[in-house]
Each structure stands twice: as C-alpha cells, then as structure tokens.
Amino acid sequence: MDTTVSLGTFPTPLEPAPRLAAALGLEQDRLWIKRDDLTGLGGGGNKVRKLERMVATALRDGADSLITTGAAQSNHARLTAAAGARAGLPVTLVLAGEPSPPAGNLLLDGLFGARIRWAGERGPGGLATFADEVAAELTSAGGRPAVIPFGGSNRDGAAAYADAARELRGQVPADAVSVVALGSGGTMAGLVAGLGAPHVLGVHVGAVPEPAAVVAGLAGAITAEPVSAGSLRVRTDQVGAGYSTLTSQSAEAVRLAARTEGIVLDPVYTGRAMAGLTAAVRDGGIGPDTPVVFWHTGGLPGLFGHRDAASLAGQ
Numbered sequence: 001m002d003t004t005v006s007l008g009t010f011p012t013p014l015e016p017a018p019r020l021a022a023a024l025g026l027e028q029d030r031l032w033i034k035r036d037d038l039t040g041l042g043g044g045g046n047k048v049r050k051l052e053r054m055v056a057t058a059l060r061d062g063a064d065s066l067i068t069t070g071a072a073q074s075n076h077a078r079l080t081a082a083a084g085a086r087a088g089l090p091v092t093l094v095l096a097g098e099p100s101p102p103a104g105n106l107l108l109d110g111l112f113g114a115r116i117r118w119a120g121e122r123g124p125g126g127l128a129t130f131a132d133e134v135a136a137e138l139t140s141a142g143g144r145p146a147v148i149p150f151g152g153s154n155r156d157g158a159a160a161y162a163d164a165a166r167e168l169r170g171q172v173p174a175d176a177v178s179v180v181a182l183g184s185g186g187t188m189a190g191l192v193a194g195l196g197a198p199h200v201l202g203v204h205v206g207a208v209p210e211p212a213a214v215v216a217g218l219a220g221a222i223t224a225e226p227v228s229a230g231s232l233r234v235r236t237d238q239v240g241a242g243y244s245t246l247t248s249q250s251a252e253a254v255r256l257a258a259r260t261e262g263i264v265l266d267p268v269y270t271g272r273a274m275a276g277l278t279a280a281v282r283d284g285g286i287g288p289d290t291p292v293v294f295w296h297t298g299g300l301p302g303l304f305g306h307r308d309a310a311s312l313a314g315q
Contacts (some may be wrong), residue, residue, distance in 0.1 A: 004160075005056045007083055008039035008048035014171040014293070019260040021292075025281045030291050032172060033263060036164070037298040042082025043108060045075050045298025046187050049164055050157035051083040051148075057156060058089065058146035065090045067135055068148035069119075069127040071244065072097045073305040075269070075298055076151050076184075078105040081114035092138075092145075094119050094131045104305015151184025151207070158218040161190020168195070168293065175199070176291040179280075181273040182215065182234060183207040187297060189218035192227065201233045201286070203276030205269055206243035211236070237279060238272040246308040249275035254312055266299030267306050273297075 013035045021031035039048035058066060066084045070077040070093065077093045084091035091114040099118055102110055109116060119130045131147055138145045149157070168178070178195060182188050182202035191200045192215065204211045212229040219227040240247035250271035257263045257274055265271045277294060280286040303309055 003056055004052040005059065005087065007041045007052045007055065007086060010039070011167045012036050012038050017261050017263070017294070020257060023256055023260050024278055026288050026290070026292060030289060032293050034168060034293050034295045037296045037300065039298070041086065042079045042112065043298070043301050045079055046295070047076045047079040047152050049160040050152035050186060051079060053156040053160050054148050054152060055083050055087050055089070059087065061146065063089065063144050063146035065092065065138060065143055065145045066148055067092045067094065067131050067145050069094045069131050069150050071095065072100050073105045073302045075105060075302055078108050078112070078301060080148055081109050081112035084114070085112045091115070092117060092134055094127055094134060096122060096127060104303070105301045106305060108301055151186060153184035153186030153189070153218060155218070155221045157186035158189040158193065159222050161187045162194040162222055165191050165194025172293055173291045176293050177201055177286060178293045178295060179203065179273060179277045180295040181205055181269040181297055182211050183269060185211060185214035185218050187295070189215045190222070192219040192232065193222045197227065197231045197233065201235065201276070201280060203238055203273040204234060204236045205272045206239035235276045235279065238275045243268065246306065246311070247272070247275070249278070251312055253278060263296065264300055264303065265296070266303045267308065267312070268302060269299050270296055
C-alpha cells in the first residue's frame with residue numbers, strides 16, 4: 001500500500017501579502033502566506049498533510065477505527081474526525097476538559113460523526129494514557145483501533161512537512177525564512193528537516209513543555225544526523241497566560257492580518273505565530289529585506305469556538 005492516502009488538495013497556494021508586509025515593517029515584496037488552511041478536507045489545515053500518512057499506516061495495519069487526543073477546540077481532532085469519515089473509519093476523540101456546547105471545532109466533530117470522550121483536566125500525558133485505555137476497551141470488544149498521536153506529531157507527521165518544505169522550494173527564494181506556529185512540534189520539525197534550522201522560526205503556543213527539544217527529536221527522526229535543540233529558532237514570548245488564552249499580541253495580529261489582507265487567523269496558533277513574526281521584525285531577528293513565508297496552518301473553526309472571539313471585532 002502507498003505511504004499516503006489522498007485527503008487534501010496540493011500544492012497549496014502561496015500568496016503575496018504586500019499590505020501586511022508594510023504594516024509589519026518588511027519591504028512590500030518580502031512576505032508571502034503559504035495557504036495550508038486551504039488543504040480542503042474538513043475545513044482545511046496543516047493536519048491534513050500529516051493524516052494522509054497516518055491514516056494510510058492505520059489502514060495498512062488493519063485498523064477499523066481511529067482514536068486521537070486534543071483540547072476541546074482541537075483542529076487536529078476535527079480533521080481526524082473528517083479523515084475518518086473519508087476513510088470509512090469511526091473516530092473517537094479524547095478531549096481535555098468537561099462537556100462543552102457544540103461550537104467551533106466541536107460542532108464539526110459531531111457533524112463528522114466522531115464520538116467524544118471527555119478526559120477532565122489532564123495534560124497531554126494524561127490524555128495519551130486515557131486514549132490508550134479507550135483503545136484497550138475497543139480492542140477487548142473485538143475492535144482494531146489505531147491511536148493517532150497528539151497533534152499528529154510523530155515521525156510520519158513530521159515527514160509530511162518535510163514533503164511540504166520541498167513543495168515550498170519551488171515557490172519562493174531559497175533564502176526565505178518560514179514562520180510557523182509551534183504546537184505539538186511536527187510541522188516545524190518537518191520544515192526544519194526540509195529547509196534547515198536557520199530558515200525556520202517557530203512560535204511556541206504553549207501546547208507542550210520544552211518545545212525545542214520536541215522539535216529537535218522529531219526532526220532528527222527524519223534526517224540523517226541528530227538535530228540540536230540549541231540550533232533551532234524558537235520564540236517563547238507569545239504564550240501569555242497559557243495555551244487557550246487570547247493574548248493582546250495575538251488579538252492585534254489577528255486584526256492586522258484581517259484588515260490588511262482579508263486573511264483570517266485563529267487566536268491560539270496562527271495569531272500567536274503572526275505576533276511572533278511582528279516581534280521578530282521589531283527586535284531585528286528578521287530584517288526588513290528578509291524574504292519571509294508565513295505558514296497559515298488553519299484553525300478558522302477554532303476562532304468561532306473561542307470564548308473571547310467577539311472581542312476581536314473591536315478596535
């Protein structure tokens with residue numbers, strides 16, 4: 001069987017963003033947006049590339065259902081539900097917290113037919129343990145579930161973004177810096193493996209502890225040589241009070257992208273990534289003449305599920 005199944009539409013577009021570039025302090029022809037929010041399946045997003053590989057592995061291994069984990073408004077969980085629907089595999093989502101109203105990603109989870117198991121207040125490690133317990137329940141009932149890791153970030157997931165890096169090379173100058181949200185780590189890891197650490201800036205969103213170590217481990221799994229965490233360009237100054245909170249910097253970045261280019265970002269991932277790019281230009285980490293690719297990794301449904309979403313429409 002092939003190493004991937006077809007779930008998305010590729011290559012994704014690369015769009016110039018001259019008005020946003022000028023607002024950030026970059027030269028107008030130095031900023032592009034890589035539209036991985038337009039991957040098609042389930043509302044789009046970066047997880048589609050990863051799921052093409054992981055669903056293929058699950059089918060190859062004879063799985064008859066999928067399980068994955070995430071926050072209540074997880075984009076990865078929503079796209080796993082959509083991928084399961086496409087592949088004919090029932091999906092169980094193990095989500096942190098308590099039952100919530102069906103808004104944003106949760107509404108789509110239900111629309112795609114996913115079963116939700118609420119895990120209470122547990123970190124990623126606790127969620128993984130609970131997912132294994134759910135898998136054991138299904139197995140004891142005669143099922144063959146496949147557990148997709150948190151954020152889709154394993155070797156397969158990272159390798160999907162090494163492929164995306166090769167796709168990007170045919171679209172932009174070789175010396176461009178890719179700016180991307182750093183959540184569970186696989187997307188940045190694949191870009192690092194494919195483009196080199198100096199050409200990738202990850203903006204930590206607070207999803208995992210020690211993000212640089214996570215990225216280095218995943219990147220090293222798909223390269224011929226180990227990757228040092230110290231060699232990575234990672235900003236950790238945009239987390240604020242925590243993963244699910246709306247920071248003032250993210251709110252400003254979401255409004256700026258919307259009002260200069262008509263591009264919608266989400267408060268947790270791409271909003272923080274744009275805030276990190278803004279800070280990098282302001283403090284000289286990225287020069288005004290540096291070619292920059294901003295990876296739009298999706299997340300629009302999460303905007304509508306965020307408790308502070310209404311405040312973004314203000315001034």
